[in-house]
Amino acid sequence: MLLAARVGPPLSAAGGDGDSAYGSVWPEMVAGRAVGRAVGGAHAPPPTKLSGAMASPDTTAQQPDDPEVADVAWDLEPLARGEGETGVRGQLEEATERAQAFAARHAGKVAELDAAGLRAAMEELAAITELFGRAGSYASLRFAVDTADPARGALLQLVQERGTAIQTALLFFELEWAALDDERAEALLADPGLAFCAHHLRSERRYRPYLLSEPEEKILSEKAISARSAWTRLFAELMSATKVALPDEAEPVALEQALARLSGPDREQRRAAAEAVTEALEPGIRTRASIFNTLLHDKAVDDRLRGYPHWLSARNLANEASDESVEALVGAVRARYDIPQRWYRLKARLLGVERLADYDRAATVADADERFAWGDARALVLDAYGAFSPDLGALARRFFDERWIDAPVRPGKRGGAFCSYTVPSAHPYVLLNWTSRRRDVLTLAHELGHGVHAALAAPQGVFHQSTPLTLAETASVFGEALVFGRLLEAAGTPASRLALLAEAIEGAIATVFRQTAMHHFEQLVHTARREEGELSVERFGALWSETQEELFGDAVEVTEGYRSWWSYIPHFVNSPGYVYAYAYGQLLALSVYQRYRDEGAGFVPHYLRLLSAGGSMAPEQLGALVGIDLADPGFWDSGLALVEQQLLAAEQAARDAGRA
């Protein structure tokens, strides 16, 4: 699945708002290749954005007037070895030929390989992956900065087609590898020559009990195009066609534009926007409920055929997360819904309303946003990284000095921000849409965190460079926290402290608490569909309200219209069970940061060892490198305590500012 994963957009995103189709609601958290981990032999799609390649309205509206940033463009030639598109096409040809040759040599004979033979085979697979990864990274990164150029789109399309062909040709290998009995596999993996891929090979075998025969897998995989994929695509098409009639706009607008209104300062406008969204969701809701029902059933059938014990098993397995740790996470977060509720009560006072309604949650509480010059932001971020560790600071500096960053907003450029790992023999790249806001400084810190993680783990090679999904945000959230601390120190007034803390708390609510409430909704609908049969629109609405009202308590009024808002969320349709990973990753990362605060400088070498280990070990072992025990149910509380501290600081700043 390594190759397939490389075909998708190499996205990881800005923590708070950058890469999101829905304002701060959907921080993506997937770093590079971690995106496409296999689920039970099938390819798991990453959550997709409805806005596709469009730059978000938020970023295009604010053209930067910072001349320095205009020249910050990346150089992709190292990926093409200086030969441009011709070189990339050559790499694709070579990867395809070598994949076919590999299949001709090894198909049906994987069980016969001895340790030396397996090593040679894995080295060849690594080389094919590198070749294809270079070409794929070049094509998708070149496309990202100019999505309107047909030539760039055509090359990306070619990459995707070749990727599918290569993946199909190589499918046999992981199936045959998984079919080996445990004793034989362990005997092979004990050979030190296989250290570069041992964890990967061992971990691929975790699907073993759930894999079907090769012909069955082929049928499922081919039929998925006209089944599951067709339904998710229909959902995406229906949602893209959904237009919202806002009272003050002559033409109906896209859903994400209407949802962006919810962060505006005027309550009447927010209420009107929310009502318009509800109205726009009404037509077609039965159709979307029908799609959702079909996919819930499709997953139930898959799980039954494969023998997964419950609806979340496949996802947990893909995330290398134990059922116990996920249950502990969800339990710990649900037990602290008092944190968002207390924030919403403070927010009501800040906004001068008695109680928030659902459409008030995203409203801005900041008076004015500070502006940052690109040069000052670079200095601030490098200083924060360098003060933590000079080595990390020097590595971060290379992103600027060696043109690994593309920063300015340009027409046709993809919105948001991401870091692409590319391949271990090259180096990572960072895409930004710099608009000089404070949020952009934190996004820069976030993406550089992904970047240094990728660069430090590159010596692990293609099989072990990227971490499991649940650890993919560790370095980015950590880097963001370092810079956040600097900004907080520098904030001169209670009002600016409050604005900064508000952003952090709302980020945590969006990533940790809201995603957990959504996960709870998914839990209820998957279970209900299996126990009760097809679910009505009303039943979906009732389960949605139940889980959201639990989150809000009496701090937020849930309006009648909000009952249908489950029906636009793409993750539920595209990637069942996915959303808890946001909460998992964020809280884990915050806990790592908390350890640094507790231990100080002594923590630094442990942290660097964690980043350098990439994905060469299981999550539990990686956690142990920095003294974290993921199996401890109390573990999640330390990350939650950090959010609570920010809440207390925000309450203090609000009092100091005379606003509460």
Ligand SMILES: [Zn+2]
């Ligand atoms: Zn990220």
